[in-house]
Amino acid sequence: MADLTDLQKLIDHEAEALGVPGAAVGVIHGRGRHVLTTGVASVDAPAPVTADTLFQIGSTTKTVTATVIMHLVERGELRLDGRVRAYLPGFELADEAAADAVTVEHLLTHTGGFLGDIDDGESWGPSALADAIAVYGGLSQLFPPGAVASYSNAGFRLLGRIAEVVSGLPYEELVRRVVLEPLGMTSSFFFPWEAATRPHAVGHVGGDDGPRVAHTWGLFRESMPEGGLLSSVTDQLRYAAFHLEGAATGQAPLTGETRALMQRDRIAVGVPWKAIGLPWLIDERAGLRLVTHGGNVGNLQLSSFVLAPEHGFAVTVLTNAGPGKRLGELVLGWCLEHLLGAPQAEVKPSLSRDPVAKEYTGGYYAGQWTFQVAAEGERLRVRMELAEDLAAAGVAALPELELAFLDGGERDTVVMVTDPGRPAGRFLRDESGRIAFLHLAGRAAQKLPA
Template sequence: MNRELQPLLDEWAREAGVPGASVGILHDGEESLLTTGVSSVDTGQAVEPGTLFMIGSTSKTFTAAAVLALVEDGVLDLDEPVAKYLPELRLADPVARDTITTRHLLTHSAGFLGDVDIASGWGSDALAAAAARFDELPQVFGVGEVFSYSNSGFLLAGRVAEVVSGLGYEDLVRERLLEPLDMTDSWFLPWDVLTRPHAVGHVLRDGKSEVAHDIGLTRSLNPGGGLWSTAADQLRWARFLLTGQAKDAPPLSDATRALWRTPQRAAACPIEQIALGWMVTRHGDAEIVRHGGNVSNLQLSDFITVPAENFAVTVLTNGVGGGVLGPKVVDWCLENLAGLPALEAKPVVPTDPAEYAGSFPTGDLGFEFTVRDGGLWARMVATDGTIETPPAFEVAFVAEDVVARAADTRRPLARFLRDEHGEVSAVEFGLRTAQRERSRLTA
């Protein structure tokens, strides 16, 4: 396996402009680890199996598991209002304040603004201080009505877990999950990471990777994206998800572990369903339980499991090109190791792009669609200026109101939604459901 994949990994990383990457594969009960490139273009230090990367939003699956451990303890109910555990909670919408449950938080359906980083320092009170400002977040959708990816929802779930357990969020995850699973190379706090081999994030400027002197998020977002880990530790997480394997007593019972990955509701394009923290989709006829992360376009990762095959692959990268490299590695592994069929390109459906052009903001992020030379182009924009905005790319319609990258029509990328008048009113893109601004953009 390594002999076949290693040269491809090296080549694909160079093509994608990824400075360094680490890959872990679980196949037929055996683990394989591969690395390529450097942890920093400034130091030239090679990526090693023990190099820490930020796993980004796969951290949400740890938050969900910690919450479920507290459910097993009998001290937390997923369907009780969050305000029962946080009586001081203030939200912009008083009805939502009395209605939102922890299940809503874990399934991205609480309805308040989801893409916002509430900076509250690096002290042990960071989550409490951020949660105290939730009345600043507009209630965009009714509670439970819409799936829209929510980092702020997981921040609040982490705060609930702190209060209920009496432990700081990071201590809770370490005691209840990381230690029982022997995940000794996974850390949340920069002062724990800095003394160990770690990758730094990179930005792409004028076609060259440069070190970003920023980690891309603050402590209050640890429940949504703050864990640093290695490919080997991520495979321990995969083994636990798939089989319940642990060093000591498993952190969750088999029944709760099954609930953890059981779909709870429909998700947003390009994912079909959401479980409790996990995303559930399909590759051909096979069910895929997955996550992945993007920390401000500085470090990107993929985490994919195929439960029926007891198979897993994780890809950790330290540059925005990881969004290209990760899926290439995953596809190769699914097709050549797990034996799943190759995805076929979908035929392009001729469509007038003009009615889809416009701006679709969602908190600190936004999506812009513009018409160029008769085609529709898409771009994710950081509206607060903290994230390097990737270049726009052309999309093609592969079904009614559904687009994929024009360069790769195998996977739907976004779905446009219409209002009662038949007008394009929102878009599902990057798992977000973003409402359209009134003005349209053309170029």
């Protein structure tokens, strides 16, 4: 096994260079579990990050929600092809046909077709999920169920509510009983008052004098099924070991057959992933098949979670600032090369030199933000405009993106100029051939009228 001293040096150096105040990294390789940490949980109260520091893991929580759903499927209380209305009579969407057709599997694979990023409430009450689902009758239907995968937080809120109704338990209690306790995840929680009495990281934004604390929690109770879990790197390794090999200290939530089913390709995506499972995001790097699902809470706490099941390998990176996404990529690249012998091939960009057509420019609405796309010669510049309530809550917008088309590449597919070897998204056309959506980072944003 490679000497992880070199990985520790990379983490220390890159976290400082990127402006990430603190990070925790967990690695499973062979029979070993390893934890590496760097920096502090908060620049205002600089306690060192440890193996027990809690981070908001964001959308990795979706796989926990899916583990609960598949547990209920195994018990015969849910069916993958079961219609949502079979479990939530009277469920409504703006499109009646879609509301009648959408199934549990559609929700797990992000193919429900309705608007996926929606306004958050501000409740911590027990009815938060039920109240959130009650307004889905106003959600616009972008695609028929099953037609297009578009990343959907709204779909996972709905799954959380279905789990509550079927089990008769609050979502958080159900997760505790089915997943956290049986896997020995004793440092994983949902509520801020649980984190307040334990070592925990806070989110940071960049400032002129370096990272500064963002004084916001970022999530409320209706968001728990899509991204609300707080966890330590130690617990994330326990969770990874379960999905790799079924490791559990109590009654395992799922059989090996169901874990494998969750990790199989369920629907092809194209970009930026190869496929979506239930609901794992399936990727390929350097010839390796990767089963992944990271998280992002308000661009303040970012994490990555990657399994290579055929190699008994996992890596998770928990961070407390926006550049943590890049740190996670660097850690993954090091691990693939030095632990699995799969260095990433050097990519030579072959970017289009043709001026970008005006048809691609304009605003693209994604629910909680709008992408403003402008052309500069042969490049596209994409700027995120946050909804007023998100901006007021301290959520940080993503930095401006620079996109380009590849010479000889598939029509309408774009790459990041800084990472031209990996398609980042594509423009989708309607039946008449006009640009209708920007499908970026797995989400479909609808083109606004000029």
